[in-house]
Amino acid sequence: MLTTADGADLHLVDTGPADAPVTVLFLHGWTLDGATWHRQLDALPALAPGTRLVSYDARGHGDSGLGGRRSATLERLGDDLAEVVRHVNPAGRLILVGHSLGGMTIMEYAHLHPGEFGQRVHGLVLVSTTAEGHAHTAYGLPAPLTTLVRMAETTSARVLAFGGHWRPHRVLQPALRPGLRWLLFGQVCDPADLRRTAATVARAPLCSIGGLRASVGAQRRLDTLAAIAPIPTTILVGDRDRLTPPPCARSIAAAVPGADLHVLPGAGHMLMFERPDEVTRAIAGAVAGVATRPAA
16 A cells, blocks of 8 residues: 555555566556456466566545545646655566556656656556547547537536545446446457446546546647657557547557557457457567667
8 A cells, every 4th residue: 555645545456576677567547446457467477477567546446545635637646656656666667557547647647757757667558548638539429429428428527526435336337337338348348347347437436537537638648748758659449449549549659759559450448358368468568678678
């Protein structure tokens, strides 16, 4: 457990040798938690032996506390990541792996702490994320409907932000599943993955769900990505992703010199579940590349 400067308790899971030559730090998506990486965390010790693996629940998610009432912002999440990196204090090189909100948190960290980011981070794996807020988010709908849905979403988010630490009761989880199935998954969805996702979303307090919406929608960090020193970067996106569709990934790839972009056919937003092997291989490849690359 790490207590941040403003008093939020962050739940961390840390496995592997503390003096590992490479540390991989995982950041999950909005309303999810660190356990969404369970397939990658289980598989990587065999594919990348000797690697240190660290995941944590973002504030207001999973087993982490929220901190101050107004702390549900991307800026605060970027500062939290800086504190986590200092707490973990990897002896070797650091790779950041971010899904959706986790990827945006990485970009915020780079924006707020550019010197530290440049010194510590040696590789990035960005999964189903964006550097342009909701600029490309159309929910798979025609433009007029997209406008209406976004208005309804942002209005409801402002209402939810006043919900405090209240969480939807577990009896409501089945009601969440049809919407989550449509929004988050592509052509194929394992019912067990859908149940797990709904249960995780239901654990997030309403103030986290609603409070983050404004800063998530407003974030613009392509200039930050273009300004930092070139870092080996792998980007993955599903071609059926309704939240962060392929244009989000392509704009990131265009901003990062030498980025390796993979568009996965038939997949939606939850690539860790839908395409676990491809995500795991991308991370293992990043570890291998960073471990053998000469120091700058």
